[in-house]
Amino acid sequence: MTQKNTLPPPEGKHNDILCNHVVYNRTSFRKYMRNDTFYVGILREPYEYFKSVLNYLRPDYIFKKINTSLPVSEYLKDPRKYEPKSPAMSFTNNRLAFEFGCTADVIDSSDAKQIIQFVKSVDSDFGLVIITELFEESIVLLRRYLNWSTKDVIYLDKNIAKNKNTTSFVDPFDRQLYKRWAKVDYALYEYFYRRLRDQIRREGDDFDEELLHFAENRKMASEFCSAGETNKKSNSKLIVYKSKWSDGFERTSSDCDLLRKKEIPFVQDIRFRQYGTRDI
Structure with a gap:
């Protein structure tokens, strides 16, 4: 969020909701949003996200530069060999963490202490992180946290990929290779999956x-x-x-x-x- 891509609110009004796809930046968001803003994010199981990217975007640095029968497996043996230099230009280099504001140096280093510090910063900023694999549970929790009505949160399924067949270019062993590569994404996802489960447990028997x-x-x-x-x-x-x-x-x-x-x-x-x- 910058002055170049953000419209000022109409005269006499203020910003209430930002719900577009945007890379999180703590400093920028606090410049434009009110102090009592409730922050909501969303995460998907990282390997499932990776397969979706392969299926939908088909990155050139994997599918065009690697000339083998299993280009994804070849890529995962040494991702840095094929990745764009900047994580900002990649959708396969810990992109989930990048969207939550993780810096390139943390992604590149994969330093355990820095990763923990990053996850803690997201934890302190976001009141709810929706987990795609627990989507309905997440939405019910969102309704409760914001005191909305059921009507406010009813949705219809949209943007569901018609062709989910990734078996033609993904090997069964690729999941473990990807988990080794996407360390920050997995640290983030596993932490917030557990946190969501804890939040649901605290809601009581009628959840x-x-x-x-x-x-x-x-x-x-x-x-x-x-x-x-x-x-x-x-x-x-x-x-x-x-x-x-x-x-x-x-x-x-x-x-x-x-x-x-x-x-x-x-x-x-x-x-x-x-x-x-x-x-x-």
């Missing part, structure tokens, strides 16, 4: 009840929104009754349109509401 309630509401929303034009023509509504965790609410076809909307159009709509124009 599992709410989790089930949330999953049922998600299913209802998905089924309702899948009807699409039928709901619009009939002005149908999905009515969700009050529960011990949230007031009752209604879903309309307009809500479904918002839930399905992709990031950039959504940001443009919000920008128009804030500034009266999308051309910024």
